[in-house]
Amino acid sequence: MAARAEVSQATAARALGGYGYVGAASRRAVLDAAQELGYRPNNVARALVSGSTRTIGLVVGDIENPFFAAAARGLADVVEEEGYTLLLANSDEDLERERRAIDVLRTQLVDGLVVAPVSGNDGDHLRVLESDNRPLVLMDRAIRGLQVDAVMVDNAGGARTAIEHLLKFGHDRIGVVSDADEISSTAERLRGYRKALRDAGIEPDPGLVSVGPSTRAGGYDAARVLLERPDRPRALFTLNNFMTAGAVRAIRDFGLRIPDDVALVAFDELEWTTLVDPPITVVAQPVAELGRAVGARLLARLRGDDSTPKRTRLRTELIVRSSCGPGG
Amino acid sequence: MAARAEVSQATAARALGGYGYVGAASRRAVLDAAQELGYRPNNVARALVSGSTRTIGLVVGDIENPFFAAAARGLADVVEEEGYTLLLANSDEDLERERRAIDVLRTQLVDGLVVAPVSGNDGDHLRVLESDNRPLVLMDRAIRGLQVDAVMVDNAGGARTAIEHLLKFGHDRIGVVSDADEISSTAERLRGYRKALRDAGIEPDPGLVSVGPSTRAGGYDAARVLLERPDRPRALFTLNNFMTAGAVRAIRDFGLRIPDDVALVAFDELEWTTLVDPPITVVAQPVAELGRAVGARLLARLRGDDSTPKRTRLRTELIVRSSCGPGG
DNA sequence: GTGAAAGCGCTAACAC
């Protein structure tokens, strides 16, 4: 090791690692020598003995989704500040792939794990992590019966305000373009949707909820099913960003006009929703903050916080534009 | 270790690691015991001795940028198939942060590194990597004088076809909304732009190239500068996706109409470019394929390929829509 | 304040 150039190994390690007692003189000597020899500490060796890899594992449905990308960015910003690096894995919204991803990450001995779980019901593979004694925080999605930190968004509330907005325009038959309600955030949004209807004295019609995969194509197809109905709903509520794009495309392809033929409110704000004509009324989520809050929670745990698990809800905001009718 | 439950340590390691000779009987025994005890191999220890961490480092300007996100996805898909995990870092398009990110990744002993370098000129921090003897592949952007694998897009060609398209509509004064030409891909696009003009007998006017940071706001401001000119150009060419969004916003805010008041061609295809009115003519890049090609190159190196560095160019495609005038 | 030595959990020779 570089240290030998000057003093002993332990001393060098202490100087480099910045722990224990080192004389000012030896410290200088070591640091200089390290500089000269271009010494890089070997984090793998360090991790083996210290038990910490300074990495955080992140498992999301698809990093290509702007929602996850922005959250990942927020998370990275926060944890990198403390010297952690993000290990990334895509689950592709598939439970089996999620399991494998978590397994690989565990094997890499990440110091902490962030997961946006595919399923709100099936959490056994996450329950196992408890024995690892490494912090886990759930991002955007919860798992029934799993008592761990989770930072989410007020999905039910966001959906409710969206529906109430549509209600104001006299829509009582509102179609929903949804992905699988196994995803906990989706389930919550659907719950908010039904609640808002019932509160208005309307019994939700299950036939108006059209389900597809969380992709553009999924949104297109799910919207198509709704638009093809003889009693086509005059209002649509889309539950996530990719599907919104697909739904807008479908509406166009049917030669329908927003908002005259069909009103639209979308969950999740994206750049382009302001660029299209008409600009779309959306339920905006604080995405970057979601990532940052998750990071903060994780860092707290990493620092030894062992309070009982916290579930945090971030507020959403209805941004009224022009996709529902005159004046909104 | 779990193994003791049955046989010796070395044998267990062999069975678990799948290397060396192991009798069928002992293999079974070991595997069963491992199963029972919920044994997880410790990749850190394994890495320390084997010299391989099964991780790939990725440094991009901003994972939130759909371009990088899609490329990252393609890369992840390819390398995960071979059991590698992506270690992610953002450089924020800042050279100093890029240096630090690379340093951290080296320290984590990634088996290979993928970088979309901020600067096409300053590559000393990457040159150092040669001594690491770990493969490095450049993604989307090259560095002058650095002989390493690189997978890029035909930026000059793409820009040329874009400009030729605009030329066909009679535009001879084409404004460019650009980010820093230190970014090699940007420099190439600008080169293609100038070449196309000169080939048409037009001397490029440097005043028509407006530069800003690679963000929506940067695009907005850069476009504004152009649109405020008394001799406002009647055509705009935007060099990347975020800036395109900003430019479109600026055009709208100026009360200008596409394509009547200003024609537009954008580099990089995004979902929303087909959703706005009019849909925008773009130079599409094979982004996912870019990531996959980078992954393939890296895996080849990891497998021992030591041929001379390859520079690959992926083809772009002009997708004509309606942002330049009647019929395109 | 500094050095010697043990050991983190594995792999890789090398004997048997």
Place this chain on the structure above:
DNA sequence: GTGTTAGCGCTTTCAC
């Protein structure tokens, strides 16, 4: 085929 043994490059007692 299987066991023994020696490290990988660090951190960490524990003497001095």
